[in-house]
Amino acid sequence: MKWKALAAAALLGVSCAAHALEAKDVKTFTLPNGMKFIVLESRSIPNANMYTFWKVGSRNETPGITGLSHFFEHMMFNGSKKYGPKMFDRTMEAKGGSNNAYTSNDLTVYQDWFPASSIETIFSLEADRIAALTIDPKVVESERGVVLSERSTGLENSNLRMLWEEVNGVAFQAHPYSWPVIGHESDIKAWTQDDLVRYFKTYYAPNNAVSVIVGDVNFDQVKAMATRYFGAIPKGPMPPKVRTVEPEQKGERRVFVAKPSATAANLLIGYKAPEISHPDYYAINVLQSILSEGRTSRLYQALVETQLATDVGSDNSDGFDPGLLYVYAIASANVPAAKLEQALLAEVDRLVKDGVTEEELQKVKNQKLAGIYRALETINGKAQNLGNYEVFFGDYRTLFDAPDAYRKVTAADIQRVAAKYMKKSQRTVGVLAAKED
Secondary structure, eight states, X not given: OOHHHHHHHHHHHHHHHHHHSOGGGEEEEEOTTSOEEEEEEOOSSXXXXXXXXXXXXXXXXXXXXXXXXHHHHHHTTSOBSSSOTTHHHHHHHHXXXXXXXXXXXXXEEEEEEEEGGGHHHHHHHHHHXXXXXXXXXXXXXXXXXXXXXXXXHHHHHOHHHHHHHHHHHHHOSSSGXXXXXXXXXXXXXXXXXXXXXXXXXXXXXXXGEEEEEEESOOHHHHHHHHHHHHTTSOOOOOOOOOOOOOOOOOSOEEXXXXXXXXXXXXXXXXXXXXXXXXXXXXXXXXXXXXXXXXXXXXXXXIIITTTSEEEEEEEEOOOSSOEEEEEEEEEOTTOXXXXXXXXXXXXXXXXXXXXXXXXXXHHHHHHHHHHHHHHTTSHHHHHHHHHHHHHHHSOGGGGGGHHHHHHTOOHHHHHHHHHHHSOGGGEEEEEXXXXXX
């Protein structure tokens, strides 16, 4: 099938998604204590979900208390006034529900999935742990050990994660993005009870949260239950803003990580890139996919097909503040890191010099449009995306502008952002290997 036909199919898919879900279908309300709720009635299945986005992540920490945001992701399941230790999961499971959570540089997000008939129990559970979380010293010590083990095991088992941590630490000299979400080991060991209490009171106030409820629910019922269960939780002072701005990088930085057990070199390059709400976001996102997404991508063709690498990829930090555009490659056996780096940078330089073809640009735009459509087919995708656009772009309605934003990206935009951001002076190069070449 020609790319024009694929484009038409993708556009039709997004247009179907737009017909199935429009901004006017979404309703919101904000309680007097400042907690915002986004509600979408979606009755495709008799289930619902509740995603609560807390605007707190590792960027809100300071030296000495790194890792606290992630630690509270653990503590939030360890008892509160009404529901004691281990009762959160047990109560939810008894009602047919399940949950998960994640912490990033910028957010902590709690995800609940449940039969729609169990929604009141979910509201009761969530409100109780916000209003009256138990920060028991014995539980703290137990979870501290869990997090320390999680940190050491993760670094031991993942070469790329170890390298990622080192690259961030070198790329950022001032901004909190320099430390890992899980925190530094010495900080994890040294948190005090006062640190925990103060952090929770500062960031787990209802006015620092956005809750998204999607599924077989009724808006008026959700509003009434939110008022009943969350309305009495006191509003807190607005958390302090992150004031540190990363200074301009003026030259290439390099870091080498020696790991004797490594069987192949790992290469990770981080280029300084703007925050997610920047006008260049969509062009950078497309550029990233042109470089590394799929077997026809630039890096796959240049590195994997030629047997220089076994894997390639890219990522963007997508945060409130300027971050990094990452590209990485795992060397094939006996391929030196220097040779891999030379080949990868040659592809970046080729893209900056020659740009991209209309065919490969259209292919990736089709993928982006189809990805939006697929995400909005499920209640989970709807909740995740509505929440992401609300907290990162300031308004959930910007989600519905995303298809047009991708359509408007041109080949000239790709070449422009590649030249602007993928410069030697703006990159940090990290290599992990058993020994230096």
